[in-house]
Amino acid sequence: MDNVIVYAVISLSAIGVTSAIVLYFVAQKFKVIEDPRIDVVEGTLPGANCGGCGFAGCRAFAEGIVKAGKLDDFNCPVGGNSTMAAIAKALGLEAEEKDPMIAVLRCNGNCDYAPKKLNYDGPATCAFAHNLYSGESGCPYGCLGLGDCVVSCKFDALYIDEKTGLPVVDEDKCVACGACVKACPRGIFELRLKGKKSRRIFVSCINQEKGAVAKKNCEVACIGCSKCFKVCAFDAITMENNLAYIDDEKCKLCRKCAPECPTNAIHELNFPPRKPKAEETAEVPKEPVTADSKA
Amino acid sequence: MVLSTFKIGGVHPPENKFSSGAAIQPLPIPGRVFVPITQHLGAPAKVMVNRGDEVKTGQLLAKSSGFISANIHSPATGKVFRIEEAIDQSGYKRMAVIIDTTEDVWAEGIDTSPDIIREISMSREEIIQRINDMGIVGLGGATFPTHVKMMVPDGKHAEYLIINGVECEPYLTSDHRLMLENGEEMLIGTAILMKALGVKKAMVGIEANKPDAIGHITKLAAKFQGITVHALKVKYPQGGEKQLIKALTGKEVPSGKLPIETGCVVDNVGTAFAVYEAVQKNKPLIERVVTITGKAVKTPSNFRVRIGTPIQHLIEHAGGLPENLGKLIGGGPMMGKALVSPEAPIVKGSSGILLMPVEEARRTIVKNCIRCSRCVSVCPMGLEPYLLAQYSRLEMWENAEKERIMDCIECGSCHYICPSGRPLLDYIRLGKANVGKIIRTRGKI
Numbered sequence: 001m002d003n004v005i006v007y008a009v010i011s012l013s014a015i016g017v018t019s020a021i022v023l024y025f026v027a028q029k030f031k032v033i034e035d036p037r038i039d040v041v042e043g044t045l046p047g048a049n050c051g052g053c054g055f056a057g058c059r060a061f062a063e064g065i066v067k068a069g070k071l072d073d074f075n076c077p078v079g080g081n082s083t084m085a086a087i088a089k090a091l092g093l094e095a096e097e098k099d100p101m102i103a104v105l106r107c108n109g110n111c112d113y114a115p116k117k118l119n120y121d122g123p124a125t126c127a128f129a130h131n132l133y134s135g136e137s138g139c140p141y142g143c144l145g146l147g148d149c150v151v152s153c154k155f156d157a158l159y160i161d162e163k164t165g166l167p168v169v170d171e172d173k174c175v176a177c178g179a180c181v182k183a184c185p186r187g188i189f190e191l192r193l194k195g196k197k198s199r200r201i202f203v204s205c206i207n208q209e210k211g212a213v214a215k216k217n218c219e220v221a222c223i224g225c226s227k228c229f230k231v232c233a234f235d236a237i238t239m240e241n242n243l244a245y246i247d248d249e250k251c252k253l254c255r256k257c258a259p260e261c262p263t264n265a266i267h268e269l270n271f272p273p274r275k276p277k278a279e280e281t282a283e284v285p286k287e288p289v290t291a292d293s294k295a
Numbered sequence: 296m297v298l299s300t301f302k303i304g305g306v307h308p309p310e311n312k313f314s315s316g317a318a319i320q321p322l323p324i325p326g327r328v329f330v331p332i333t334q335h336l337g338a339p340a341k342v343m344v345n346r347g348d349e350v351k352t353g354q355l356l357a358k359s360s361g362f363i364s365a366n367i368h369s370p371a372t373g374k375v376f377r378i379e380e381a382i383d384q385s386g387y388k389r390m391a392v393i394i395d396t397t398e399d400v401w402a403e404g405i406d407t408s409p410d411i412i413r414e415i416s417m418s419r420e421e422i423i424q425r426i427n428d429m430g431i432v433g434l435g436g437a438t439f440p441t442h443v444k445m446m447v448p449d450g451k452h453a454e455y456l457i458i459n460g461v462e463c464e465p466y467l468t469s470d471h472r473l474m475l476e477n478g479e480e481m482l483i484g485t486a487i488l489m490k491a492l493g494v495k496k497a498m499v500g501i502e503a504n505k506p507d508a509i510g511h512i513t514k515l516a517a518k519f520q521g522i523t524v525h526a527l528k529v530k531y532p533q534g535g536e537k538q539l540i541k542a543l544t545g546k547e548v549p550s551g552k553l554p555i556e557t558g559c560v561v562d563n564v565g566t567a568f569a570v571y572e573a574v575q576k577n578k579p580l581i582e583r584v585v586t587i588t589g590k591a592v593k594t595p596s597n598f599r600v601r602i603g604t605p606i607q608h609l610i611e612h613a614g615g616l617p618e619n620l621g622k623l624i625g626g627g628p629m630m631g632k633a634l635v636s637p638e639a640p641i642v643k644g645s646s647g648i649l650l651m652p653v654e655e656a657r658r659t660i661v662k663n664c665i666r667c668s669r670c671v672s673v674c675p676m677g678l679e680p681y682l683l684a685q686y687s688r689l690e691m692w693e694n695a696e697k698e699r700i701m702d703c704i705e706c707g708s709c710h711y712i713c714p715s716g717r718p719l720l721d722y723i724r725l726g727k728a729n730v731g732k733i734i735r736t737r738g739k740i
Contacts, residue, residue, distance in 0.1 A: 118635060121658045123718045128725045133635050134386030209380075209388065 037091060038062045044086040045076060050154050052077040052177025071095055078155075078175040100194040101176035103157075103169050107143040107188050108204040108267070110164035114139055114218035130185035138217040141207040143167070143188055152183035171198055193248040197270060201251055201258060203228075204267040208241040215263070222265040228257035298503055300528035301538040304675040306708045307530055308465050308629065310504060314588045314595035315468045319476055321599045322612055324371050324396050328603035329381045329640040330356060331391040335432040336439045337363030342392060348375045353402040353579050356392050359427070365440045365643075366430035368579035370601035371396040384625045384642070386635030394603070406576040411479055415487055415574070422491040422574055429573035430580050430643075434565030435459060435534065436626065438644040441570065444560055445491045454558030456489050456497040457543055458567055460512070461527065461534040463502060464627030467647040469584040470564045472597045474501070474508040478515050481564050484571030486519055492560055497522045498543050499564075504529045531629060532706035536561045538675050550702050565646075585609065585641055589624075589650035591617040600641050606648055607637040621656030624649040629707045659716030670709035670719055676702050680709035684719040687726030692733055695726045701734070703727060 041062035049057040053076050055064055065074050071093050076083050081097055088095035114137035120129060126148040134140040145165040150158045157173035158180060160166070167180075181189045188206060203222055207214040211223030224242030236250035237257060246257070246266075255274075258266040333339040340357035344350060350369040357367040373396040380388035401407055417425065427442035447453045458481075462470040474481060489497050499516065501509045503526050513524040527533055527542055537548045539561060546557040554561055562570075565583060572578040581602055588595040593614025600609065606623070610616050616637070624631040625645060634648075670680040678699060686695035703723050710720040 123721045123725075125725070127729075128721055131725060131728050132385065132632070138386060138635070140387050213388075 035066050037066050040090045041065055041087050044079075044083055044090060046078045046083065048078050048154060048175075048177075050078060050175070050177040050179065052175065052179070065091070069093075077101065077177050080175075101191045102171060102174050102194045102198075102200075103176060103178075103180050103189050104192045104200065104202055105143065105167055105169060105188060106190055106202065106204050106206050107141075107166065108220045108265070109137055109139055109142040109218045110166055113220045114142060126183075127185045139207060139214070139221070141186060141188075141205075141209075142218060144186070148183045148185070149180035149189060152179040154179060195248075195253065199253055199271055200248070200267075200269045201253060201255065202246055202248070202267055203244050203265055205265045206243065208243050210242055214242070220263050220265050222261075223263055225262060227260040227262065228266060231256050231260050298526055298528035299542050300530050301533060301541040301675060303677050304673045304708060305530040305532065305538075306673050306711055308711060310529070311466050311588075311590075312468050312471070312504070313466070313592075314586050314597055315471055315505075317468075317472070317594075317596045319472050319584055319597045319599050322601070322604065322609065324399060324601055325604050325608040326396060327376065327605075328371050328373075328394050328396060328601060329391045329605065330367060330370060330394065330603040331381070331383055331389050331640065331642055332357045332367060333389060334367060334438060334602070334643040335365040335430075336437060337361060337365070339390065340364060340367045342378055342390075344375050344378075344392065346375055346378055349373075350375060350394060351400050351402040353405045353581060355579075359430070359440075363440055363443055365432050366428060366579070367392075368430055368581050369394065369402075370581040370603045372400045373397045382636055382639055384632065384634050384639045384645075386639075391603075391640070405578050407578070411483070412575040413483060415483070415490060417487075417574060419491055419493065422487055425574050425577075426491070426570060429569075429578070431566065431569050431573055432580070432643050433563060434569060434583060434643065434646070435563035436630070436644050436646055438642075441562065441566055444562070445488070447492065447555060447560075451555045452558055453492045453494050453555065453560055454496070455544060455560070456485065456492055456494050457539060457559050457561045458485050458497060458499040458564055459534055459536075459539055459561055460499055460501040460505075460508065460564040461539060462505070463529075463531045463534040464629055464631075464647075465531075466588045466649055467586045467627045468588070469586045469597055469646050471505050471508055472586075473568055473584050474505075474512055474564055477568055478508075478511050480571045481568045482512070482515055482519055482522060483575065484567035484569070485522055487570055487574050488560075488562060488567060489521065494560075495521050499524045500527050500533075500539050500543050501525070502527050502529045502533060531708065532675055532704065535675065535704050535706060537704065550699055580643060583641075583643065583645070585645055586647035587613040587650070588647065589652075590655060591620050591650040591652040593617065602643060603640045605638055605640055606634065609641070609648055610637060610650070617650060617652070619652045619654075620650055621653035622649075622651040624651065629711065630705060658718075661717055662715040664717060665715055667714060669712045669714065673708040673712045675706060675708065676704060678703060680719045680723060681717075683726060684717065684722035687722040687729070690729075692726070692730050696730045696733070700726050700730050 042059055045058040047058050053061045055061040084095040116136040117138050118136050120136050124146045126144045126146045129144045135142055135144050143166050147160050149167050155173050155175055157170040158167050161168045176191050205222040207221045214221035215223055222243050226239050228244050229237045229239045234250050234252050236247045238245050258268050338361035341360045342357045344356055352372045354369045356369045359366045373394045376393045376395045378392050381391040383389045423442050423445050431441040432438040460470055460474055485497050509526050516522045516524050536554055540559045548554050548557055569580050582599055585600045586597050587609050596613050623634045625634045664681055674680055683698055683700050707720045
């Protein structure tokens with residue numbers, strides 16, 4: 001009986017020792033030397049794995065930075081400047097200050113402006129509806145309102161407004177990862193500079209049809225009249241394919257273009273109310289009252 | 296007698312062929328026609344006329360711009376009003392030649408007499424050239440340019456010509472009426488196609504729910520060498536190219552390959568008739584038979600319609616737009632797509648217009664998949680529709696490709712049979728579009 005126990009112990013120990021020796025040499029042979037800085041960089045990242053930086057996840061982004069040894073082409077949109085500064089500090093590099101961006105929906109074709117002509121009852125995904133037909137309002141460029149962008153958003157920054165049927169960007173939550181830009185089959189979303197005090201001016205339409213055709217389906221479509229283009233003193237507005245586009249890098253937020261637009265396609269966000277002109281004074285005080293009563 | 300049919304899958308929806316007794320009537324030419332320059336599979340045609348030009352019926356409007364492309368001719372006489380983007384059947388804008396019509400004057404060299412010319416005097420090359428010149432495309436719905444089909448690639452050998460008179464899609468009767476009224480011309484067209492292909496045997500497949508057409512064509516075909524008529528069991532989607540080959544010859548087209556692999560070339564009866572007109576009468580493809588039918592239509596009819604006629608015009612001649620209209624569908628109820636606007640024009644591939652009343656047009660509520668596998672058993676391509684739909688929904692394109700999503704013929708049998716009312720075909724179509732895009736980009740790299 002005793003012998004059995006002794007043999008077992010000896011043979012198992014022998015197997016263990018041999019395996020340990022083999023494993024030691026194998027480990028030496030196949031050793032992967034990983035830069036310890038990758039872990040450090042990864043530790044500073046938000047860990048959302050959103051892919052907004054263009055890499056497969058935060059770890060891949062960290063590996064990319066450490067491998068490149070510079071920060072020029074790298075930006076974590078979620079963490080923003082503070083994260084990039086932390087990475088720079090960890091790696092002993094200089095981080096360039098980048099202006100924060102935000103996703104902007106360039107369509108304002110809600111139920112009032114672009115009334116529904118058809119009733120869609122197929123699968124509720126924009127990708128499918130876009131393949132199938134031009135949309136309930138008839139505008140082939142407009143928002144389909146089925147919410148592929150909402151599904152794609154990992155930061156809960158998008159929701160469909162029930163009244164307008166359009167997605168709304170939550171400014172506090174949006175980190176400009178660009179998931180919605182990729183998800184929208186019509187390319188309506190754009191990442192634009194967030195602007196000082198979140199003030200932004202943009203053309204809220206991407207319809208490239210001729211003015212009359214676009215206007216037929218949607219009251220607030222850009223009709224390509226070039227009025228804003230003429231009034232802009234900074235060459236920030238370009239006209240192409242019957243559509244005005246405001247370059248956010250060049251725009252000085254002077255607000256001259258918005259009142260020129262005959263269809264109110266140019267949107268101003270987060271600006272203080274305009275000083276009322278003589279004939280508009282009667283209308284302006286009314287607005288806050290209705291807003292309060294609704295709330 | 297046991298009728299032959301394809302082996303895997305298939306469904307039998309209610310036939311509802313209301314308009315099978317209505318003779319083909321020529322539809323008056325509307326005041327304005329919209330002729331899109333992409334009415335075929337392949338590259339858009341190149342416009343050859345200018346704004347303000349006077350055009351005659353049958354004159355060339357747009358020239359084929361590649362190997363897989365087709366000429367487009369003027370369907371009416373008149374003045375070119377504009378060449379601009381006009382609404383198509385999906386609601387998107389496509390380039391079209393818009394013509395304000397006047398009194399119908401045919402271009403020179405076109406024989407418009409009703410006499411039947413039986414003698415085939417052209418050589419093989421001349422026939423193919425003529426088919427190309429006259430802009431003939433497959434009229435079954437896929438609109439693949441016919442001259443491309445006629446050119447058998449090197450190393451392949453065509454053995455049979457199959458003429459598709461199946462019309463398995465419920466409601467539609469345009470091919471049925473064409474066989475009854477222009478059967479002889481259609482068979483001459485078949486003989487022309489046989490000569491162009493260099494085949495000795497042609498088979499006309501007709502489903503057993505059209506006994507009058509089977510009788511008529513069998514009687515006529517006795518006069519022709521090598522053409523046989525086959526009655527087939529009524530089963531959808533027998534009109535699919537691959538299913539019809541299987542039903543008539545027992546051969547199976549390999550996955551991802553063309554029917555020529557089995558030595559067969561398939562053409563629709565409408566195409567055979569168009570080939571007859573092109574070769575014997577020098578007449579381009581500017582009109583086709585369109586069925587306007589459905590439970591909401593007052594007088595279901597078959598019209599001979601000029602290409603570019605707005606669908607609105609057809610509806611007016613079939614008793615007007617019904618009040619209880621729920622859905623306007625281009626094509627049949629199984630494969631057709633809901634139309635966005637009745638302003639869209641009839642194109643070479645439109646076989647029918649279906650008007651569904653509100654009660655019928657409603658979609659069923661989508662419930663969970665209960666794994667009954669009925670979609671698998673009815674799929675005529677032997678695919679697993681529930682799986683493909685799921686992969687498409689989850690954007691797993693590689694897996695969808697592995698499960699042969701591109702083999703799907705979009706017949707809609709899976710969606711039709713699903714007891715949970717799941718929109719399987721809708722998702723598969725989405726998957727096909729994306730997988731197709733991936734395959735094309737892979738080819739470029």
